[in-house]
Amino acid sequence: MSLASWKAEFYPVEASESSEADALDHSIRKWEGLTAENLDKHDLVAIGNDLSERQDGSEILGIDVHSCALCQRFQTEDNYCRRCPLFIERGVRCDEVTQDEDDNGISSPFQSFAEYGNPVPMLNLLKKVKAATP
Numbered sequence: 472m473s474l475a476s477w478k479a480e481f482y483p484v485e486a487s488e489s490s491e492a493d494a495l496d497h498s499i500r501k502w503e504g505l506t507a508e509n510l511d512k513h514d515l516v517a518i519g520n521d522l523s524e525r526q527d528g529s530e531i532l533g534i535d536v537h538s539c540a541l542c543q544r545f546q547t548e549d550n551y552c553r554r555c556p557l558f559i560e561r562g563v564r565c566d567e568v569t570q571d572e573d574d575n576g577i578s579s580p581f582q583s584f585a586e587y588g589n590p591v592p593m594l595n596l597l598k599k600v601k602a603a604t605p
Contacts, residue, residue: 474523474530477504477513482538489540495556495604497540499597505534505590520585534584556600565593 481504489497503509510517516525520534536542545555552558557565557580566581578586580593 472513472515474513474515474532477509477515477522478532480504480513481509482532486538486540486543489543491544494540494544495597495601499594499601501534501538501540502590502594502597505584506594507588517584517588520581556604557596560596560600560603565596 482501484497486497486501505517505522510522514525515522517534522532522534524530532538536546541555541557542552545558546552547554552564555564561569563569563579564581566579566585568577568579568582571577572579577583578592580596583589583592
């Protein structure tokens with residue numbers, strides 16, 4: 472398995488090519504692919520917010536604004552995310568800590584992955600927003 476096989480399963484369409492209507496589903500699918508089970512299945516490793524092949528690391532996919540369908544659709548020119556459904560849900564960007572998170576020593580959903588390799592907070596947030604979307 473490889474980054475190519477992972478992309479075929481979890482990231483078959485570039486974020487920039489995803490429609491606004493499909494951006495949330497695109498993001499959920501990508502973040503499901505970032506669980507330890509799915510990374511292991513494809514012999515990948517996350518180093519910071521970069522995803523690469525475990526053996527040689529020659530091909531890398533950045534888990535960032537460029538690979539996020541929500542960022543591609545909702546981020547404004549001033550690099551802000553006010554229209555993003557995750558911002559609307561949290562009141563801050565996905566990479567910013569809310570006051571409640573700060574008070575409890577918790578990282579933002581995105582930083583939980585970038586710093587600790589834990590995609591679950593972001594995945595839970597995405598699914599929560601999806602469930603609340605008509």
